[in-house]
Amino acid sequence: MCELFRSCVHTHTVFCDGADTPQAMAKAALALQFVSLGFSGHGAAAYDSAAMTPEKEQAYQNAVLALQRQYQGKLEILLGVEHDSLAPYSAFPYDYLIESVHYFAHQGELLCVDLSREETASHIARFADPYAYCKAYFAQCAAAYEKSPAQIAGHLDLVAKFNEGGALFDEDDPRYRAAALEAMDAAVSRGMAVEVNTGAIARGYRTVPYPAPPLLKALREMSGQVILTSDCHDSRNLACHYRESAQLLRSCGFTEALVLRRDGFHAVGL
Numbered sequence: 001m002c003e004l005f006r007s008c009v010h011t012h013t014v015f016c017d018g019a020d021t022p023q024a025m026a027k028a029a030l031a032l033q034f035v036s037l038g039f040s041g042h043g044a045a046a047y048d049s050a051a052m053t054p055e056k057e058q059a060y061q062n063a064v065l066a067l068q069r070q071y072q073g074k075l076e077i078l079l080g081v082e083h084d085s086l087a088p089y090s091a092f093p094y095d096y097l098i099e100s101v102h103y104f105a106h107q108g109e110l111l112c113v114d115l116s117r118e119e120t121a122s123h124i125a126r127f128a129d130p131y132a133y134c135k136a137y138f139a140q141c142a143a144a145y146e147k148s149p150a151q152i153a154g155h156l157d158l159v160a161k162f163n164e165g166g167a168l169f170d171e172d173d174p175r176y177r178a179a180a181l182e183a184m185d186a187a188v189s190r191g192m193a194v195e196v197n198t199g200a201i202a203r204g205y206r207t208v209p210y211p212a213p214p215l216l217k218a219l220r221e222m223s224g225q226v227i228l229t230s231d232c233h234d235s236r237n238l239a240c241h242y243r244e245s246a247q248l249l250r251s252c253g254f255t256e257a258l259v260l261r262r263d264g265f266h267a268v269g270l
Helices: 022-031 054-070 117-127 130-147 174-189 213-221 242-251
Strands: 036-042 076-084 096-100 103-106 109-112 193-197 226-229 256-261 264-269
Touching: 022 036, 022 054, 036 054, 036 096, 036 256, 054 076, 076 256, 103 117, 103 130, 109 117, 117 130, 130 174, 174 193, 174 213, 213 242, 226 242
Parallel strands: 036 076, 076 096, 193 226, 226 256
Antiparallel strands: 103 109, 256 264
C-alpha cells in the first residue's frame, strides 16, 4: 500500500472537539497499517469553544507522549497542535504545527468561518459583499502564514466550507480567486506544505477536499507541496476519501505528496 494512504497528521480527540480518545485513534491507525499518526488538537484559545483549555492541553500532551512510548516500533506517533491564527503560540516543543484560520476580526468582533451556513450567511450580510468577506478571511490567512513557525497550512479555503454548489458566492469569481491565491502564495513562499484536507467530505459539507480543484491547479503552478490529511474527528474516517483525493491531485498535475514522519517530511509518488 502506498505510504501516502497510511498517514494522517491532522486529528482531533476528546481533548478538544473530537469523538475518540488518542488511544482509540491509534488503534484505528494501526488497523489501517499506518506508518505515522499525528495528533493536532486545537491549541488553547480563550475565544474558541472547540479549543483545548491550558489544563486539557497539558493532559493531551501527556496522553500522546505515553502513546509514543506504547507504540514504539509499531506506529510512529507525532505530537502536534493545530494553532489558530489569533491565539498565542505555546512554548511547548511540539513535533509540528498546523497553522489555521478559523476566526478573523471585523469591526471589533471575531467572526468564525466554520460554524454553520446560516452563521456564514449572516457574516456575509454584514459585509454586504461576499467577496469582501472572503478577502478578509484570506488576508488573515496570508498574515498568519507570513509570521507562523508552522510547517503546514491548514484547510486553506475553509471560508468555502458551506459553499457547496456556489450557494453563497462564486469561487470562480476573479475577486475570490485573487484573494485565495495571495494567501496560497504566502504559504508557498514560507515553504509550508499546503494541506489537502478531506474533513468536510467526511462530515457531509463538501464533495471535494480543501483546497478546491482550481486552487490545487494553481498551487501546482506555484510548485507548492501538499500533504494529505482527513482532519479526523472520528476514527472511522481516518483515511476518508484518500484514494479519490490522490486521483484529484494527479489530475491537477501533482506527481508526489508529502508524508510526515518522526524524522521529517518524505516525498511519496502519486
